[in-house]
Amino acid sequence: MHSSVYDCAILPLSKVHNRAGSITIVEGNKHVPFDLQRLYYLYDIPGGEDRGAHAHKELYQLVVAASGSFDVLLDDGENKRIVTLNRPDYGLMIVPGIWRKLYEFSSGAVCLVLASHKYDESDYIRDYDQFLKYKAPFVQSKR
Numbered sequence: 001m002h003s004s005v006y007d008c009a010i011l012p013l014s015k016v017h018n019r020a021g022s023i024t025i026v027e028g029n030k031h032v033p034f035d036l037q038r039l040y041y042l043y044d045i046p047g048g049e050d051r052g053a054h055a056h057k058e059l060y061q062l063v064v065a066a067s068g069s070f071d072v073l074l075d076d077g078e079n080k081r082i083v084t085l086n087r088p089d090y091g092l093m094i095v096p097g098i099w100r101k102l103y104e105f106s107s108g109a110v111c112l113v114l115a116s117h118k119y120d121e122s123d124y125i126r127d128y129d130q131f132l133k134y135k136a137p138f139v140q141s142k143r
């Protein structure tokens with residue numbers, strides 16, 4: 001998969017605000033450029049713990065800090081980017097073929113993930129060396 005960390009983007013989401021609070025709406029193929037088939041969320045994350053540390057072959061995701069904050073390390077086998085998420089009205093779109101690690105979760109953080117496909121373990125690459133091999137044909141610099 002010929003994707004780079006620069007294909008991942010922070011997307012501003014809608015925010016409808018009134019005195020009773022705010023609402024953000026995300027519709028597939030409208031507010032994000034992919035279908036939405038699954039939602040899951042991470043919470044009760046103990047201090048110092050990491051999540052993720054894998055890549056997906058086909059899956060697109062929108063990652064949102066619904067509450068609190070955390071950092072996302074993106075890695076395409078050649079370049080790395082670190083993105084801090086701390087607002088519920090912004091989402092990080094992660095394209096397929098990107099290794100990601102989520103870390104530095106604040107106390108009480110809730111990480112909402114909107115995903116383009118249903119859960120499929122065969123779509124995961126969970127071994128970093130295997131990920132580098134998967135990306136090797138597309139990486140320009142020599143390792």
Ligand code: TYD
Nearest residue numbers: 038039040042050051052053054118119120
């Ligand atoms: P995993 O994606 O590895 O979590 P993270 O990247 O946040 O560390 O998933 C953790 C476990 O949950 C793993 O056993 C697979 C299971 N799981 C599902 O059954 N369905 C899902 O939609 C997701 C995201 C995970």
